[in-house]
Amino acid sequence: MIVSLILISAVPLSILTSLELSITRNPGIIQYRSHGWLRECAKWDSIHQRFLVSTMFDAGIAAIDIGKVQMEEKVMLRETDMAGNASLGITIDEDRRQIIVVFADVVGHKHSAVAAYDLDTWERNYITHLRGVEEGKEEEGVTMADDVAIDSNGNAYVTDTISNEIWKLDSKGNLLTKIRNQAFKQTNGLFSNLIGLNGIVYHPDGYLLVIHTIGGDLFKVDVTTEDVKVVEIIDGSSLKMGDGLVLLSPNQLVVVAATSVKLLESLDGWKTSKVTKIHRSGPMHRVATSGTVRDGKVYISYIVGGGFPRTHVITEAVF
Template sequence: MTSFSPTITLRSTRSRALLLSVLSVGLLFSAASCSDDDDNDAAPSLPETVAFTQANLFPEGVQYDAKNTRYYVSSQTAGTVGQVKDDGTYSVFAENAALVSSIGMNLDEGRSRLLVAVSDPGYNTQRTSAATLRKLARLAIFNSDNGQLISTTDLGGLRPTQNHFANDIAVDAQGNAYVTDSFSPIIYKVDAQGVASIFLENAQLAAPAGMFGLNGIVYHPDGYLLVAKSDEGALFKVPISNPASFTKVSISQDLKGADGMLLQDNTTLQVVTNAQAKVYRLTTANAWGAATLSGTFSTPPQYPTTLARRSGADSYVLYSNLNALQANQPVSVFTIARVRF
C-alpha cells in the first residue's frame, strides 16, 4: 500500500497555483506585446486623394509604380511624363522630343517598361506642327526605373492619309502592345521587337469626324482585349487570335464618354466615363459576352480620364480637368482620387 504525506501534497498544489499564475501573467504581457507589434507592423492606410500642383499640366494618363511608391502622370501640354508621390510632390520623370502630348500609359512591371501613347491634339504649343496636328500616333517606351527612352515606334505612318490620335495601351503576356486610335477605327499592334502593324481596322469602329471613337483598352488573360468606344458608349471584346471576329458586349448601362479602364479581376471591369463624371464597375458571368452594373462612383466635374491599380482591388481615378483646357482656362492643382463604390 502506497503512503503519502499531506504536507508535501499541499505544498505541491500551492506551487502549481503559483506557477500557473506567473504563466498567465506572462501570456498576458506576451499577447499585449504581440498586439503592439501588430499595430506597429500594420500597413499604412492608403490616401483618399493625392493632390499635386503643376500649372497647366493637364495629365490624361496615370499608372502606379508600387516598387518606387509613385504615380506616373502624362501631359497634354508638356513633352513630359511626370512622377507624383503620396505627399503631392511632383517632378519630371521623363522628357524627350518624341513626346508632343503624352496620353495613355501602361506600366509593364515585369519588363521594367513604361509605355506611352503619343499624339498631337495641338495643346503643346512648343511642339505641335502642321505635320503632326491630329496626324501623330506614336508609341514611346521608357525604362520605368530611370526614365531613359528605350524606343519609339511610328503608328500613324501605317495609314498616312488618315487622322490619328493614339490614346490607350494594353500589353499581353508576351509583351505585345495594343494601341487604340481615337480618330481612325484602328487598333495597332507593336510586338516586343518594336515592329508595328495594323491589328484590327474596321469601319464599324469609326467615329464621326471630330469625335473620339476607340479609347480605353485592357488585356484579358484568357486571350482577348476589351475596348471602349467613347462616342457610342460601347464595349467590345476582341480575340487576340482572330481580331476580325470582335463582338459587342451586351450592357444595359450607357457608357457614353467611356475613357480609361481597369480590369479589376477576370470578371470585373472598371470604366471611367468622362462625359458622365462616373466610374462604373461592370461584372460578367459569361466571359464578357454580357455585363451588368455592380457599382458606381461619382466624381467632381473635373473630366475623369482613367484609372491606376494601387493594390488588390484598390483603384485611383485621375481628374484631368481637360474640360478646362478645352475652354482655355488655367488649372494648377490636379487630383488622383481613391475610387469608392
C-alpha cells in the first residue's frame, strides 16, 4: 500500500487529470462521495442490495446504496475497541447474515484481529485478537492480518501478509489452528516476503485459494489436512502483485492487481490453471485492491480517493 502511494505522488498532475476525466466515461462506474482518502475493500451485500466498504484508519465499515443520483457512503460501524488499527479485508457471510472484518496495525505491525457483525443490527457477534497485546501480555513477532474467507460451516480463514500464515477460526470466533507451510515463505530475494499471503477465497470443494503478492504464487490449501500445493500457471502468465481474489465460479478465479485484473480458469480442480482474459481498463492511479461479484458481474474497488470533495470509485471489470 505504502509503495503504491509513493508511486502515485510521482505522477504528473496533467496525467492524473486525464485519468480522472477518463473515469466518467466508464459506463460501469459507481462513484461515491467519501469521508476519507483510503478505502481498502468493497463487497456486495446481496441481502440489502448495497456495497459495504472497509474505511481503513477509522476501523469502520461504510455502506454505498445503489440507485441514488448522488451516492455517498454511510458509516455503519466504527469499532472503538480497534482504535489505532485499520479495517482491511471483509467478506459477507450470507448464511448467517453477518460481515467478517479484518483489523490490523498497518503502521507498527503489532496487532491483528478479526470480528463478525450482524448485517441487520450491526451488533458484534465476536471479536478475536489474533496476535498482539491482550490482557497485559504482548506476543512477539510482527503481524498484519489482511484478508478473510469463510466456508460453508462458518469457519473463517484470515491471511497474515507478514508472518505468512493463515488463522482458522470457528463460527463463534474461537481460534482453531494456524496453517503454516514453508512454501508460503518466498526465498527469491531480500524483499520477497515484504507483502506475502494476501487475497484468499474458499472453494466449495473444501480448499482455499491464496495469493502471495510479491512472489506471485497461487496456493491451494486443503482445510482438513492443511496440505499446501502451488497451482501451476500453465500459460506462463505472472500473478506477481496479485492482491484480492474473487471466485467467479468453481472453475474461474479473478485475481485483482494494481495494473490489471486477470481471469484464471482451471479444469482439474486447481492443480493447474491459465489466464484466459485480462481487464486493463480503469483508473490505474487509484490502485485496484479487491473485487466482488454483483449479479454475476465482477466489480473492482480501489484504495485511493480523489477530488474535492473526496470521491471513490468501484468499476465493472469487463473481460
